[in-house]
Amino acid sequence: MxxxxxxxxxxxxxxxxxxxxxxxxxxxxxxxxxxxxxxxxxxxxxxxxxxxxxxxxxxxxxSSRIAAEGRIGSYIHDSRIGVLIEVNCETDFVGRSEKFKELVDDLAMQVVACPQVNFVSIEEIPESIVTKEKELEMQREDILSKPENIREKIVEGRVSKRLGELALLEQPFIKNDSLLVKDMVKQIVAALGENIKVRRFVKFTLGETTETPKTEEAKA
CATH class of the missing domain: 1.10.8.10 (Ubiquitin-associated (UBA) domain)
Structure with a gap:
C-alpha cells in the first residue's frame, strides 16, 4: 500500500x-x-x-484613550477660503512633532478641498439631516417606480453614500486617493503610538454671511 x-x-x-x-x-x-x-x-x-x-x-x-493635547491648524486658499481645525493627541510631545504637524496641515487642506464636507464623521451628522435625506430619496421618481420591498434598501444605500460625502473622515485623501482620510489617520496613530482624534473644524468663505439681509425700510 x-x-x-x-x-x-x-x-x-x-x-x-x-x-x-x-x-x-x-x-x-x-x-x-x-x-x-x-x-x-x-x-x-x-x-x-x-x-x-x-x-x-x-x-x-x-482609540479609547483620552486625547486632550494636540494642535489647532489653519489653511487659507487664495485669500478667499480659510479653515481652522483642531486635532487632538495624548501628549504635548507628539503634538509638537513634525509628523503630527504635517497631519494637521493635511487635514486643513483636505477640508478646503472638499466644499461639501461639513462634519468630521458620519456619527456627528444630526438625525434631522439623515431624515431629510431619506425623505428626498423616497420621493424620487426612479424610486417610486421600484417594487415596494426593495425601495428601502436602495434608499438606505443612497443615503449612506450621501452622508459619506458630508463627512471629512470618509473622503479620499488628497495626497493618496486610494486611502480614505480615516485610514490615513489610523496610519499616523500606529506610527506615533498615540490616540489621535479630529475634534472639529470651521470654514470661512469670503463674503459669506449668516446674517438676515436688511430691508430697504429698515435701512432708512
Whole structure:
C-alpha cells in the first residue's frame, strides 16, 4: 500500500515592504503582521481584519484613550477660503512633532478641498439631516417606480453614500486617493503610538454671511 501524501498549498511570498505597510497601518508586531499576511495570501485588507480579530491591532485599542493635547491648524486658499481645525493627541510631545504637524496641515487642506464636507464623521451628522435625506430619496421618481420591498434598501444605500460625502473622515485623501482620510489617520496613530482624534473644524468663505439681509425700510 502506498503511503498517503499530504500536499501543502503553495505559500505566498510576503515582501518586507508589505509587512512594513501592515505594521504601520495597524501597529501590530512584525511577526504578527507577517503571519497575518501569510494566513490571508498577502491580502492586506484581510490581514488587517485578521489582526483585529486576534486583538493584535493596536490602532483600534488606542482609540479609547483620552486625547486632550494636540494642535489647532489653519489653511487659507487664495485669500478667499480659510479653515481652522483642531486635532487632538495624548501628549504635548507628539503634538509638537513634525509628523503630527504635517497631519494637521493635511487635514486643513483636505477640508478646503472638499466644499461639501461639513462634519468630521458620519456619527456627528444630526438625525434631522439623515431624515431629510431619506425623505428626498423616497420621493424620487426612479424610486417610486421600484417594487415596494426593495425601495428601502436602495434608499438606505443612497443615503449612506450621501452622508459619506458630508463627512471629512470618509473622503479620499488628497495626497493618496486610494486611502480614505480615516485610514490615513489610523496610519499616523500606529506610527506615533498615540490616540489621535479630529475634534472639529470651521470654514470661512469670503463674503459669506449668516446674517438676515436688511430691508430697504429698515435701512432708512
Amino acid at each position: 502506498w503511503p498517503t501524501l499530504y500536499c501543502r498549498e503553495p505559500t505566498v511570498a510576503i515582501s518586507a515592504a508589505l509587512v512594513k505597510q501592515l505594521r504601520e497601518e495597524t501597529g501590530a508586531g512584525m511577526m504578527d503582521c507577517k503571519k497575518a499576511l501569510s494566513e490571508t495570501g498577502g491580502d492586506i485588507e484581510k490581514a488587517q481584519e485578521y489582526l483585529r480579530k486576534k486583538g493584535l491591532s493596536t490602532a483600534d485599542k488606542k
